[in-house]
Amino acid sequence: MSLLKVNELHVYYGSIHAIKGISFEVNEGEVVTLIGANGAGKSTTLNSVAGLLKLGNGNVEFNGKILNGIPAHKIVKEGMALCPEGRRIFQQLTVKENLEMGAYIGDGSTLDEDLNNVYELFPRLKERYKQIAGTLSGGEQQMLAMGRALMSHPRLLMLDEPSMGLAPILVEQIFDIIKQLHSKGTTILLVEQNAQMALKVADRGYVLETGRIVTTGTGRELLHNDMVRKAYLGG
Amino acid sequence: MVSYLINGISLGSVYAIIALGYTMVYGIAKMLNFAHGDVIMIGGYMAFCSTSYLGWPVIPSVLFSVFVCTILGMIIEKLAYKPLREASSLAVLITAIGVSYFLQNAALLIWSSNPKAFPNMVNLPNLVIGDVQISSVAIVTIITSIIIMIALTMFTSKTKLGKAMRAVSEDKGAAQLMGINVNATISMTFAIGSGLAAIAGVLLCSAYPTLMPTTGAMPGIKAFTAAVFGGIGSIPGAMLGGILLGIIEIFAKAYISTQLSDAIVFAVLIIVLIVKPTGLLGKKIAEKV
Numbered sequence: 417m418s419l420l421k422v423n424e425l426h427v428y429y430g431s432i433h434a435i436k437g438i439s440f441e442v443n444e445g446e447v448v449t450l451i452g453a454n455g456a457g458k459s460t461t462l463n464s465v466a467g468l469l470k471l472g473n474g475n476v477e478f479n480g481k482i483l484n485g486i487p488a489h490k491i492v493k494e495g496m497a498l499c500p501e502g503r504r505i506f507q508q509l510t511v512k513e514n515l516e517m518g519a520y521i522g523d524g525s526t527l528d529e530d531l532n533n534v535y536e537l538f539p540r541l542k543e544r545y546k547q548i549a550g551t552l553s554g555g556e557q558q559m560l561a562m563g564r565a566l567m568s569h570p571r572l573l574m575l576d577e578p579s580m581g582l583a584p585i586l587v588e589q590i591f592d593i594i595k596q597l598h599s600k601g602t603t604i605l606l607v608e609q610n611a612q613m614a615l616k617v618a619d620r621g622y623v624l625e626t627g628r629i630v631t632t633g634t635g636r637e638l639l640h641n642d643m644v645r646k647a648y649l650g651g
Numbered sequence: 652m653v654s655y656l657i658n659g660i661s662l663g664s665v666y667a668i669i670a671l672g673y674t675m676v677y678g679i680a681k682m683l684n685f686a687h688g689d690v691i692m693i694g695g696y697m698a699f700c701s702t703s704y705l706g707w708p709v710i711p712s713v714l715f716s717v718f719v720c721t722i723l724g725m726i727i728e729k730l731a732y733k734p735l736r737e738a739s740s741l742a743v744l745i746t747a748i749g750v751s752y753f754l755q756n757a758a759l760l761i762w763s764s765n766p767k768a769f770p771n772m773v774n775l776p777n778l779v780i781g782d783v784q785i786s787s788v789a790i791v792t793i794i795t796s797i798i799i800m801i802a803l804t805m806f807t808s809k810t811k812l813g814k815a816m817r818a819v820s821e822d823k824g825a826a827q828l829m830g831i832n833v834n835a836t837i838s839m840t841f842a843i844g845s846g847l848a849a850i851a852g853v854l855l856c857s858a859y860p861t862l863m864p865t866t867g868a869m870p871g872i873k874a875f876t877a878a879v880f881g882g883i884g885s886i887p888g889a890m891l892g893g894i895l896l897g898i899i900e901i902f903a904k905a906y907i908s909t910q911l912s913d914a915i916v917f918a919v920l921i922i923v924l925i926v927k928p929t930g931l932l933g934k935k936i937a938e939k940v
């Protein structure tokens with residue numbers, strides 16, 4: 417069953433036509449990746465789905481419900497979480513407070529349990545729970561951003577370049593966690609520059625080029641697709 | 652000497668309460684609400700009307716004044732500032748000045764420019780220690796401001812709503828992604844700030860019991876100065892800035908010159924901002940990429 421369905425979506429920034437009628441879907445339990453060059457419109461797509469941007473034509477359907485016109489803070493309650501590009505953790509709040517904000521829509525009854533789950537996934541955050549988030553290292557901030565997104569028990573987790581700027585060993589670790597979440601049944605929509613690794617963990621992928629989807633297929637198919645290899649996998 | 656200090660702290664406590672409103676609104680909406688000082692004046696008139704015209708006791712009339720100003724703050728935000736959320740900060744600033752004039756002129760229309768004698772709201776004997784006499788208004792003012800500061804600190808550091816407020820002031824988009832209703836949070840901040848302004852209005856008029864439509868203007872500007880002095884956006888900064896400003900003002904009046912006291916206050920501000928442009932407690936955490 418498809419959890420997220422995007423139909424013929426257009427998005428504009430003023431007069432700039434950034435997304436030009438894309439359609440894709442994410443089924444329950446899948447990891448789906450969007451790959452594409454800088455400026456292709458990947459972040460715009462995720463931000464639109466999350467309700468941060470105004471939608472042009474087309475619609476976004478989540479769990480059978482049309483999301484057009486619903487503000488971002490209400491979309492979260494439908495069971496969607498976006499871990500945005502550039503992390504955007506709350507720098508002046510502590511690690512624990514950031515995670516609590518992730519659970520803002522909850523009633524607090526499962527807070528301790530949820531904190532423990534995140535700490536188990538990212539032990540580094542547990543050691544540093546009192547630290548002001550802005551003083552964490554880049555990698556730790558990325559862990560915090562992912563942990564924060566998980567605190568709301570999302571049915572769909574959207575990750576925008578979770579490996580950006582991280583050392584190879586940390587990239588490895590982030591992808592391990594994506595696999596781990598996948599095996600637990602979390603549905604994930606992943607945007608990555610690192611197409612190689614993204615296509616390896618993904619069930620399916622879409623290739624975005626200047627606001628249009630040009631190719632789609634399973635992760636394996638795309639890994640072996642000539643056009644994709646040339647453009648995104650370095651030959 | 653001791654009584655000057657007490658008076659300074661007392662006046663400074665009022666500035667601090669007003670400065671809290673400036674700083675909270677600035678922190679969350681990134682705007683200077685220049686109408687804030689006039690909300691103080693409205694608060695004063697509300698307390699004046701309910702006691703002098705309606706004969707209400709002190710506590711209900713203070714609560715009434717807080718209630719009216721809270722609602723007023725939310726209305727101002729909704730009608731004047733919310734439509735300008737995406738506009739340039741200059742447009743917002745001009746609007747704020749416009750709201751300020753609107754409130755002053757509305758007060759002029761309703762209550763005329765004749766000063767009203769503010770009723771004595773603190774019916775307690777003055778405290779006499781040795782040959783030092785401390786007015787009961789000063790004591791009530793200081794105690795009230797301590798309570799407000801503790802309550803506000805607890806609110807922002809311990810409660811879910813308070814933390815959400817800090818989250819919104821840092822990154823509205825990210826806060827929305829947490830499920831926080833940003834508009835409601837901004838409205839709540841205006842409500843809190845304006846409610847505090849009402850209390851400040853009552854305390855101010857109790858210490859200086861003449862009430863006019865322009866009563867809020869000068870304290871408003873000084874409290875704004877205090878907020879900048881302490882580091883705009885910082886709650887402890889507003890408290891510290893307010894109290895220091897009050898002390899400086901009273902001592903300048905006592906030892907240097909009554910006429911020059913305001914000039915001295917602003918001179919100190921300028922020196923502090925040259926030495927530390929972010930204010931006493933203002934800070935910036937370097938962003939990591």
Ligand SMILES: Nc1ncnc2c1ncn2[C@@H]1O[C@H](COP(=O)(O)OP(=O)(O)OP(=O)(O)O)[C@@H](O)[C@H]1O
Nearest residue numbers: 429432434452453454455456457458459460461501
């Ligand atoms: N706020 C904005 N105002 C105007 N144009 C924008 C804005 N944000 C993005 N764009 C434009 O929209 C297009 C898509 O941008 P987007 O951020 O979605 O790309 P992306 O695929 O995420 O790229 P990257 O891999 O570099 O993150 C780009 O051409 C960009 O310049």
Ligand SMILES: [Mg+2]
Nearest residue numbers: 458459460501
């Ligand atoms: Mg992007």
